[in-house]
Amino acid sequence: MKIIVCIKQVPDTKGGVKFNPDGTLDRGAMLAIMNPDDKAGLEAALRIKDTHPGTEVTVLTMGLPKATDVLREAIAMGADKGVLITDRVLGGADTWATSTTIAGAIRNLEYDLIITGRQAIDGDTAQVGPQIAEHLGLPVISYAQDIQIDEANKTVTVQRQYDDRYHVLEAQMPCLITALSELNEPRYMSVGGIFDAFQAEITTWGRADLKDVDDANIGLAGSPTKIAKASDKVRKGAGEKVAPDSPEEAVSYIVGKLTEKHVI
Amino acid sequence: MDFTLSKEHEMARQLFKDFAENEVKPLAQEVDETETFPRGTVEKMAKYGFLGIPVPKEFGGQGCDPLTYVMCVEELSKVCGTTGVIVSAHTSLCVDPIMTYGTPEQKAKYLPDLASGKKLGAFGLTEPGAGTDAQGQQTKAVLDGDEWVLNGSKCFITNGKEADVYIVIAVTGKIEKRGKMMKEISAFIVEKGTPGFTFGTKENKMGIRGSSTYELIFTDCRIPKDALLGQKGKGFNIAMHTLDGGRIGIAAQALGLAEGALETTINYVKERKQFGRAIGAFQNTQFQLADMATKVEAAKLLVYKAAMKKAEYQANPKTSYSVEAAMAKLAAAEIAMEVTTKCVQLHGGYGYIREYDVERMMRDAKITEIYEGTSEVQRMVISANLLK
Numbered sequence: 001m002k003i004i005v006c007i008k009q010v011p012d013t014k015g016g017v018k019f020n021p022d023g024t025l026d027r028g029a030m031l032a033i034m035n036p037d038d039k040a041g042l043e044a045a046l047r048i049k050d051t052h053p054g055t056e057v058t059v060l061t062m063g064l065p066k067a068t069d070v071l072r073e074a075i076a077m078g079a080d081k082g083v084l085i086t087d088r089v090l091g092g093a094d095t096w097a098t099s100t101t102i103a104g105a106i107r108n109l110e111y112d113l114i115i116t117g118r119q120a121i122d123g124d125t126a127q128v129g130p131q132i133a134e135h136l137g138l139p140v141i142s143y144a145q146d147i148q149i150d151e152a153n154k155t156v157t158v159q160r161q162y163d164d165r166y167h168v169l170e171a172q173m174p175c176l177i178t179a180l181s182e183l184n185e186p187r188y189m190s191v192g193g194i195f196d197a198f199q200a201e202i203t204t205w206g207r208a209d210l211k212d213v214d215d216a217n218i219g220l221a222g223s224p225t226k227i228a229k230a231s232d233k234v235r236k237g238a239g240e241k242v243a244p245d246s247p248e249e250a251v252s253y254i255v256g257k258l259t260e261k262h263v264i
Numbered sequence: 265m266d267f268t269l270s271k272e273h274e275m276a277r278q279l280f281k282d283f284a285e286n287e288v289k290p291l292a293q294e295v296d297e298t299e300t301f302p303r304g305t306v307e308k309m310a311k312y313g314f315l316g317i318p319v320p321k322e323f324g325g326q327g328c329d330p331l332t333y334v335m336c337v338e339e340l341s342k343v344c345g346t347t348g349v350i351v352s353a354h355t356s357l358c359v360d361p362i363m364t365y366g367t368p369e370q371k372a373k374y375l376p377d378l379a380s381g382k383k384l385g386a387f388g389l390t391e392p393g394a395g396t397d398a399q400g401q402q403t404k405a406v407l408d409g410d411e412w413v414l415n416g417s418k419c420f421i422t423n424g425k426e427a428d429v430y431i432v433i434a435v436t437g438k439i440e441k442r443g444k445m446m447k448e449i450s451a452f453i454v455e456k457g458t459p460g461f462t463f464g465t466k467e468n469k470m471g472i473r474g475s476s477t478y479e480l481i482f483t484d485c486r487i488p489k490d491a492l493l494g495q496k497g498k499g500f501n502i503a504m505h506t507l508d509g510g511r512i513g514i515a516a517q518a519l520g521l522a523e524g525a526l527e528t529t530i531n532y533v534k535e536r537k538q539f540g541r542a543i544g545a546f547q548n549t550q551f552q553l554a555d556m557a558t559k560v561e562a563a564k565l566l567v568y569k570a571a572m573k574k575a576e577y578q579a580n581p582k583t584s585y586s587v588e589a590a591m592a593k594l595a596a597a598e599i600a601m602e603v604t605t606k607c608v609q610l611h612g613g614y615g616y617i618r619e620y621d622v623e624r625m626m627r628d629a630k631i632t633e634i635y636e637g638t639s640e641v642q643r644m645v646i647s648a649n650l651l652k
Contacts, residue, residue: 069271069275072275073275076275076279187311187312188279188282188283188312189275189279189312190312190313190326191276191279191312191313191314191317191326191328191332191336192313192321192325192326192327192328193313194272194275194276194279195272195276195326195327195328195332197275198271198272198275
């Protein structure tokens with residue numbers, strides 16, 4: 001079977017966050033990693049490949065040319081092919097423009113299953129995966145915490161996570177699943193796999209390679225969402241330290257504070 | 265001359281670093297305290313190819329260069345000297361001589377399992393009365409029909425009881441050299457489980473306490489005739505050449521220990537307060553850190569240069585990396601000892617307490633000045649080349 005895994009290069013939360021003057025992220029200036037939910041999605045695909053011989057895993061990403069690094073990382077983990085969608089006219093895309101673009105690229109590929117991460121740690125929207133499915137007219141199961149494949153019947157059985165329960169859903173392939181980082185513990189790259197990954201050919205597509213995509217729906221111009229303002233998180237202060245003389249005084253202090261904040 | 269690592273090497277370093285932080289560091293203290301061989305870690309390392317880094321792909325290895333191997337041992341040793349030496353002894357002292365001197369049959373028989381980590385390797389040269397001094401060897405191998413019969417013992421063997429495949433150096437006769445009768449030395453491949461091959465005492469060590477250091481005992485141990493590695497009588501050359509490579513591995517271990525101690529200490533001096541200030545604000549601390557960082561960088565350049573010289577040798581066997589390996593090990597080991605000792609000092613009383621990593625790193629560092637040729641032996645190798 002053929003699986004496409006959509007991955008995204010995101011700023012490492014351990015590094016600083018930097019913005020462009022228009023409020024979008026300055027990705028070129030930040031340390032970058034593979035988005036954790038996407039990495040879990042890739043691992044899920046690789047486990048399917050481990051247990052279903054003949055499975056081919058293609059990783060696809062949209063971003064700056066340096067996003068090739070996450071494709072190489074994915075290939076070093078065991079993916080077979082990498083596709084980079086990069087073009088200046090695609091920059092500044094919101095979730096609508098991004099999903100339109102990715103769907104336009106996927107229309108060029110054969111697939112039985114598409115896996116995306118639930119959400120990226122930079123945007124936290126959780127919209128792109130389901131939107132891709134909508135563009136392609138596919139069933140979507142989001143928040144997957146377990147994925148089982150029945151290759152003979154071309155179905156997937158997925159546990160969809162909720163706060164206090166999970167639903168078991170079955171879907172006919174082709175379909176799209178969004179993965180949670182809790183889904184699994186992603187494997188490391190293999191040593192030799194890294195060197196092979198740098199020999200692997202990465203397919204690079206631009207605007208012209210997207211299929212059935214309208215110019216009005218791509219890039220910053222095609223993005224209905226506009227960022228009004230972006231700022232760094234303001235660090236909380238050190239807090240207040242008090243040293244009451246008795247437990248009674250401590251209780252009275254806490255009750256006073258909670259009342260002041262309208263908690264009680 | 266370019267000091268920039270390739271993107272491949274950068275990514276490989278990130279792999280080793282992530283693995284070391286996530287899988288090795290959490291166990292380092294326990295491995296040391298309880299003298300436990302980290303079998304689970306070895307299995308995980310095997311899965312990702314850490315045990316077959318230089319082995320060609322045709323034998324199931326990773327087909328990578330010596331620099332990649334060095335970075336692996338370095339990153340592992342930053343957090344755990346024990347784990348670093350397990351990989352180093354396996355790769356440099358067992359896998360490498362089979363790759364270099366093995367017959368096609370020996371390579372096909374041993375390399376795939378060693379490269380995949382299904383089997384672990386070790387190397388037996390040292391005896392109670394002989395280390396680098398080959399003429400002091402007592403272990404004998406006598407050809408009896410189609411078998412060699414081994415008798416004798418080897419001591420201080422890294423990966424001792426945990427290994428499956430052993431390179432063993434033994435005396436196979438006498439030859440005349442420059443009018444003197446000398447011992448003829450040969451190398452053999454011996455498998456665990458061979459009748460007559462047993463283990464003696466486990467050594468209770470100062471450092472690298474999780475590594476399995478044992479005595480190997482051979483009592484009428486019969487191995488096939490084709491277990492001879494390389495030519496009969498070339499065992500000393502094989503051992504010395506193997507140690508040239510091994511020294512790069514130990515130099516990488518020493519480098520990692522020094523870097524690990526320095527990183528730990530940099531974090532510590534930012535947090536530890538005395539006289540109302542972080543101790544990192546005192547000029548004494550700053551100057552010591554500067555000196556240590558400079559020495560560590562110098563060691564790193566020597567170790568990487570030795571690895572690159574080894575790569576050059578692999579492409580052109582007429583070249584040699586013996587002196588570079590000796591210099592790298594001499595410098596890295598002595599710098600590791602100096603840096604870890606100073607790091608303990610900067611930690612003050614806490615540095616002397618088992619819970620603090622620098623205490624373990626200082627004990628681990630000491631062995632790098634001793635095994636696979638002491639610092640004095642490295643000086644002999646270097647000066648012999650200067651005065652030849």
